[in-house]
Amino acid sequence: MTAVPSVRGQMGNIKYYQCTMSAKDLVARTQNATDYFSEIDWEEMGVAGKMQRDINPRYLSLIAPYLLRTKDRFFNSIVVLLDEKLCKFVSLDDYSLNVGGKVKKASDFVPFDRQDEAKRVGFLEIKDKGEMLILDGQHRMRAIRAIVSPNDTEKNKLKKILEKNDEADLAKSDNGVMKDLLSVVFVTLRDRTAQRKLFGDINSYANPISQKERIMISEDNGYYKIVQNIAKEDDIIPEKWVYFKSTSLPDRAAAITTGKHLAEIVQKVCDTHGYGKWPKQKMPPEEELDKAEKLVKTFLTEFFSKIDAYKDALSNDPSEISDKRDKTHVKKWGLLFKPMPQVALADTILYLKEESDLDTNAIYRQINKIDWSWGSGSQFEGMVLTTDGTILTGSKIQKRLTSMIICWVLGKSKFVSTVGEDAFNKLTKDWRTTTNRKGDFPEVIYK
Numbered sequence: 516m517t518a519v520p521s522v523r524g525q526m527g528n529i530k531y532y533q534c535t536m537s538a539k540d541l542v543a544r545t546q547n548a549t550d551y552f553s554e555i556d557w558e559e560m561g562v563a564g565k566m567q568r569d570i571n572p573r574y575l576s577l578i579a580p581y582l583l584r585t586k587d588r589f590f591n592s593i594v595v596l597l598d599e600k601l602c603k604f605v606s607l608d609d610y611s612l613n614v615g616g617k618v619k620k621a622s623d624f625v626p627f628d629r630q631d632e633a634k635r636v637g638f639l640e641i642k643d644k645g646e647m648l649i650l651d652g653q654h655r656m657r658a659i660r661a662i663v664s665p666n667d668t669e670k671n672k673l674k675k676i677l678e679k680n681d682e683a684d685l686a687k688s689d690n691g692v693m694k695d696l697l698s699v700v701f702v703t704l705r706d707r708t709a710q711r712k713l714f715g716d717i718n719s720y721a722n723p724i725s726q727k728e729r730i731m732i733s734e735d736n737g738y739y740k741i742v743q744n745i746a747k748e749d750d751i752i753p754e755k756w757v758y759f760k761s762t763s764l765p766d767r768a769a770a771i772t773t774g775k776h777l778a779e780i781v782q783k784v785c786d787t788h789g790y791g792k793w794p795k796q797k798m799p800p801e802e803e804l805d806k807a808e809k810l811v812k813t814f815l816t817e818f819f820s821k822i823d824a825y826k827d828a829l830s831n832d833p834s835e836i837s838d839k840r841d842k843t844h845v846k847k848w849g850l851l852f853k854p855m856p857q858v859a860l861a862d863t864i865l866y867l868k869e870e871s872d873l874d875t876n877a878i879y880r881q882i883n884k885i886d887w888s889w890g891s892g893s894q895f896e897g898m899v900l901t902t903d904g905t906i907l908t909g910s911k912i913q914k915r916l917t918s919m920i921i922c923w924v925l926g927k928s929k930f931v932s933t934v935g936e937d938a939f940n941k942l943t944k945d946w947r948t949t950t951n952r953k954g955d956f957p958e959v960i961y962k
Contacts, residue, residue, distance in 0.1 A: 517544075519699075521639040523604055529713070532597065532604060532639050532701045538659050539693050545595055546646040547653045571654060575673050578658035581796050582692050583677075583685040585735070590697065593652035594717060596710060597701035601645045606637040639701065650702065650710060651717045663693045680794050727759030730774045737793045738782045741808045742774065745781075751815045752777070756833055764854050766840055769833040771825060776854035780818075780861040784811045787865045818861060821879040824848035824887070842890035842904060847962045850887040850895065853906055859916040866921060871933055873924070881924040884961045894960045895919075897949035918942055923959035 521534045536544075549570060582588055607621035622630040649656055661669040674686045704710050731746070733739035746754040757777055758770035785791050790807040793799045799807075819825040824846070828836050838844060840852035850856045860882070867878050886893075889900055899916050900906055918938060922930040931939050942956040 516643060517641045518605075518638040519641065521604060521637055521701075523606070523635045523637070530703045533592070534639050534699045534701060535696045536699050537693070538663055538695045538697055540641075541593065541656070541697055541699060542660050542664055544601075544641055544646055545593075545649050545656060547649055547657060551646065551648045570657060574654040574657040575661060575669075576676055577796065578655060579661050579673050580677065580680065580682065580685065580794070581735075582658060582662060583688075583690045584682070584794075584797055586691070588695075590652070590655050592698040592700045593656060594650040594700050594702060594713075596648040596650055597703050598645065598647045599703065601642045601647065602701065603640045604637060605640055606634050608634045609637070647701075648710070650713060659692060659695075659697075662689050681792075682794065682797075725759070726761055726774055730759065730778060735796045735798055737790075737799045737804050737807070738778050738785065738795075740798065740804065741781050741785075741811050742778050744808060745777075745812065745815065751812060752819055752829070756829065756836075764852075767837045769836055771828055771836060771852060772857055773854050776858055779858050780815070781811050783858070783862055783865060784814045787869065814861075814865070817875070817879075818864065821876075822851065822860075823883045824851040828852075842893075843888060847886045847888045850889045850893075850899075850906075853889075855906065855908060855913055856887075856899070856916060859913050860920060862913075862917045863920040863924070866917070867924060871925060871929070878924060882920075884959075885920075885923060886960045886962045894957070898946060915942075915945060919956075922956065927955070927958070 517540055519534045519536050519540070521532045524531050524533060547570070609620075611618045611620055613619075621636075622633040625633045660666070661673050670686075674683070677683050677685050702713065704713060730739045730742055733743070745751055746757065752771065755769075756771045757774055758764050758768050758772065759774040762773060762775045764770065764773050764776075782791060785793070785807045788807065788810050790799070790803065790810075798804070819829060824839065827846075827848075828839060836852060839846065839848050842849050851860070864878055864882075867873055868875060871878075873881075889895055889904065889906070891902075891904065893900060895916075896902060898919060899912060918934070919942065921934060922939065922942060925933060927939065939956065943954075946956045947953065
């Protein structure tokens with residue numbers, strides 16, 4: 516029998532017990548839904564009733580390394596379905612003490628106005644057999660299980676991931692995870708329908724961390740830390756010109772780019788200079804971060820000052836940016852104010868500076884000549900845009916656009932000699948397929 520400190524509570528019709536348990540005890544007494552239910556149970560529940568069926572591999576790739584990497588770790592509460600056949604709550608008031616010949620309870624030792632509250636404090640006694648269902652926190656528990664349990668299959672999977680991330684040393688110990696005291700909420704629910712509803716409620720009404728918060732408060736991601744410093748210094752691209760509310764940029768947004776896409780550009784600059792392999796949950800060495808940040812700032816200063824569209828936007832009111840983003844704006848800058856093309860453009864410039872014989876000013880002169888309009892009949896139609904003007908997304912489209920811009924800046928002959936004939940043939944094949952036209956990938960249309 517295990518007894519864990521507990522506070523009894525109730526929210527609406529649901530009774531619950533807030534406890535702390537060691538990671539070792541919690542692993543021994545709980546199961547994920549995938550292990551808890553039999554195949555017959557799953558079939559009986561139907562599609563709508565299958566809770567937490569799929570396990571995302573992030574528990575090994577993100578959560579477990581986080582636990583092994585840092586002592587400053589913290590989780591919110593794991594929610595577990597209380598099995599009343601396995602558990603019993605015992606209030607401190609259920610214990611008595613003989614004081615001066617009189618039997619007294621715990622509540623007798625506190626002021627009158629606290630006696631009812633004292634009765635809610637006690638222990639949850641849990642039998643040393645059977646397991647209870649995890650309602651919320653299955654990925655966190657799978658990560659803990661991979662670290663503290665003797666399951667060799669899980670440990671080997673985790674070890675391979677750590678080796679891939681150059682963190683093999685983390686597998687040598689559990690970093691104290693076995694002794695961690697975790698916050699656990701045991702809830703009493705009448706049936707599976709109530710279980711499913713609670714699972715949905717927990718995930719529906721929780722307030723997820725926003726994109727801005729994820730980037731601007733991160734203390735374990737080197738790329739995000741560089742974005743934070745750039746935004747804080749307010750001189751390259753001030754924070755008010757960056758959209759942090761989501762990963763997409765609405766056409767009417769008074770911002771040049773998004774925080775996510777700025778972070779992508781930062782990572783591409785770092786990668787070009789040999790700093791692109793940082794784990795996303797571990798801050799790189801300070802000296803390395805400082806060197807990378809200087810390189811990023813140099814590139815972004817150049818990027819936002821040498822591209823006419825950005826130079827113009829940053830010298831005027833942010834409210835004017837949405838007009839510049841228009842498909843048919845007179846300056847023909849529209850696509851430059853869309854995030855995905857910005858990342859492709861940054862990738863292009865980084866490549867040309869490393870691999871071509873063009874100097875920096877020549878690269879930017881060519882970019883500034885390009886017609887970036889994205890209305891009907893645009894030179895990007897088919898390859899990057901649908902016929903109705905919708906911008907396509909995904910890494911494949913971004914790479915295609917990067918290749919297109921490199922080709923337009925260099926011209927066909929230099930593109931073939933620099934990038935390769937296969938790359939040009941791929942562009943031509945994509946162009947013929949997406950536009951139903953004949954011939955080679957066309958030359959650039961200037962303003």
